[in-house]
Amino acid sequence: MIDFDSLPPELRRALRESGWGPRRSVDVKPWVEQLSLEGYTSSRQAEEILSALGGLVVVPVNSVGPNFTNDEPFNFDPMSAGSGQRELAREIEDVLGGKYFPLGEWLSYSSVFVESQGRVVAAGLGWIWELGATFEDALRLTLLADRPLVCLHSGAGLAPWPR
Numbered sequence: 001m002i003d004f005d006s007l008p009p010e011l012r013r014a015l016r017e018s019g020w021g022p023r024r025s026v027d028v029k030p031w032v033e034q035l036s037l038e039g040y041t042s043s044r045q046a047e048e049i050l051s052a053l054g055g056l057v058v059v060p061v062n063s064v065g066p067n068f069t070n071d072e073p074f075n076f077d078p079m080s081a082g083s084g085q086r087e088l089a090r091e092i093e094d095v096l097g098g099k100y101f102p103l104g105e106w107l108s109y110s111s112v113f114v115e116s117q118g119r120v121v122a123a124g125l126g127w128i129w130e131l132g133a134t135f136e137d138a139l140r141l142t143l144l145a146d147r148p149l150v151c152l153h154s155g156a157g158l159a160p161w162p163r
Contacts, residue, residue, distance in 0.1 A: 002049060002135060008144065040101050050076065060142065072108070076104040080105050096128070106131075127155070127161055128152045130150040
């Protein structure tokens with residue numbers, strides 16, 4: 001269960017301004033069915049997040065983080081993150097282990113995935129970044145930029161970014 005009450009007030013305000021409310025519930029079945037045809041396996045965690053936030057575009061509260069510019073919204077659209085991106089998800093699973101399901105897009109159109117146990121990562125352009133051990137941690141990073149962005153993996157010939 002997502003603990004929205006534990007989020008900082010400015011983060012809850014950003015979510016509300018984007019259309020979220022405590023009773024918001026989106027039917028995730030069309031996304032889950034379509035993405036399962038591409039080889040994704042949904043999880044309770046992914047479905048809970050998308051039920052609460054699917055379809056929203058949330059603008060960051062802070063545009064500058066400790067080691068990155070945070071000037072793009074978190075777009076909770078699992079199709080834009082995952083459709084045609086199954087190979088990217090497989091790479092994440094090979095590098096980090098686990099099963100990942102797409103949530104949406106964030107910085108530089110990176111695809112954001114949640115692991116069935118709750119870990120959230122972003123990937124794109126040859127990098128994989130840690131967003132949080134929990135979804136709440138990931139929201140704090142993507143919207144508040146409250147800690148450094150950590151590169152978990154960089155593709156062949158790429159230096160980790162940020163360092």
